[in-house]
Amino acid sequence: MTTRPRPGGVRGDLEAVFRSAYPRVVAVAARVLGARDEAEDVAQEVFLTFARSSVPAGEATGWLSVAAAHLALNHLRSGRRRAAREGSALFRYQPWLTAAEVLALHVRLAGTAVPARDQRECLGTVGLADRAGDRVGGFSKGMQQRLGMAVALVARPELVVLDEPTSALDPIGRADVRDLLLALKDRGVAVLLNSHLIGEVERVCDRVVILDKGRVAASGTLDELLGGRELRLRLDAVSAPAEARLAAAGRLTRSGDAFTVELPAEPDATTVPDLVADLVGLGVRVHAVEPARISLEERLLDILRTGPSEEQR
Known part of the structure; x- marks a missing residue:
């Protein structure tokens, strides 16, 4: 008997098969492509294809590795590896998992205990409470970015490192991230924020480091830098x-x-x-x-064009 695919999702009888077969399928694709990142893309494409097929669950395991090798060869022959590398600007979570499952997986990887209620609250904090049961394969880039924030925060770390956290977010999303960062600050959490959005940095950061060609051009508190x-x-x-x-x-x-x-x-x-x-x-x-x-953007341009003053070195 074959289980029909769920609307917009993965067949329920294939979820366990996919989870157990994932490392093997990635390894097969990696041997063909020579790169694990691209192999993971191939594995995801294979799983998405099988999720909508009528292949019985009992036969899927063997066919997954065959399909991965075949698809990886096609990537090599058609030059899609280069196109995929140029077009992929955002890390993608396993598309067959729900947002709640992604969070639970990373809690396990962190080796910590976070109650399910706290995990749900974390998704709510980043604006995904009503999407907790949706599979992330259908998420937009902005929603993926919000999920990444939840993954970073769910274990309640004392230090959070965020790289362009407002990338792909609309103005409301950027305001939500700004409020979240200020809330973390109030809780005593240290946040290291890397961003090219200078206005956002000026609004939330206490100390700023300006890098120019890999070197520290200036650093200090906002008062010290802005003068x-x-x-x-x-x-x-x-x-x-x-x-x-x-x-x-x-x-x-x-x-x-x-x-x-x-x-x-x-x-x-x-x-x-x-x-x-x-x-x-x-x-x-x-x-x-x-x-x-004087705005931080004006000061940054002044520093990069003329060099920092002695007080800012």
């Missing part, structure tokens, strides 16, 4: 004495009627009001005054 603050003004009728007064307050840059003055990290409370009063007294028409802080 002073800025005062942005839009002015009319700026005379030479007025411009000299602006320059006396800090390093001055000008673009048309827009003026930017760099201020100390902790300027005196009277610095800005006194400057504006002096400008008005000198006949300047003040249209806008905006105190601001």
Whole structure:
């Protein structure tokens, strides 16, 4: 008797067969391809194909290895290995497992005990509570990324290393990850975050290390790296004495009627009001005054273009 495939999923009678045959199928494909990563892709493709076939479960074990060898040879002949390597930008979990099963598997691999309730809560934390029973083969890249976050957090580690955790996420997903990182910080968990999204780094990190060509270009707390603050003004009728007064307050840059003055990290409370009063007294028409802080992106570009200061080395 043959079991029909579940809607959108793997035949129930083949799940145990797939789990037991997985190492052997990967080994067969690896001997043909010479690379385990590509062999795992072949194994997943074989399993997806058999999951929708009518092959009886009792006969599937022998055919899986044959199919893996045949498919691996096809990869070599057609050049699909290169295409797969260029097109694969994200690690993929075993597609026949559900999100809950992936989490349970990694709990076992970690050699720790995490109650099922806590595992469900972890999936809920990353926004996958309602997808816990769905097979990850149908997950989008963003959902796979969320599942990866759950895998990293489920054992409640004291240190979490995250590499581009917001990759493939929409704006809401990025905000969720940001809130999650801040929650980890409140729990006393150390997070090492690698990211090219400088705005996200500035929002959640206490200390920053800037790398340039594999070397540390600068490091320190945000206050140490960002240093002073800025005062942005839009002015009319700026005379030479007025411009000299602006320059006396800090390093001055000008673009048309827009003026930017760099201020100390902790300027005196009277610095800005006194400057504006002096400008008005000198006949300047003040249209806008905006105190601001130099962004981490601006500082990063400045460091990479000109090199770090001695304080930032």
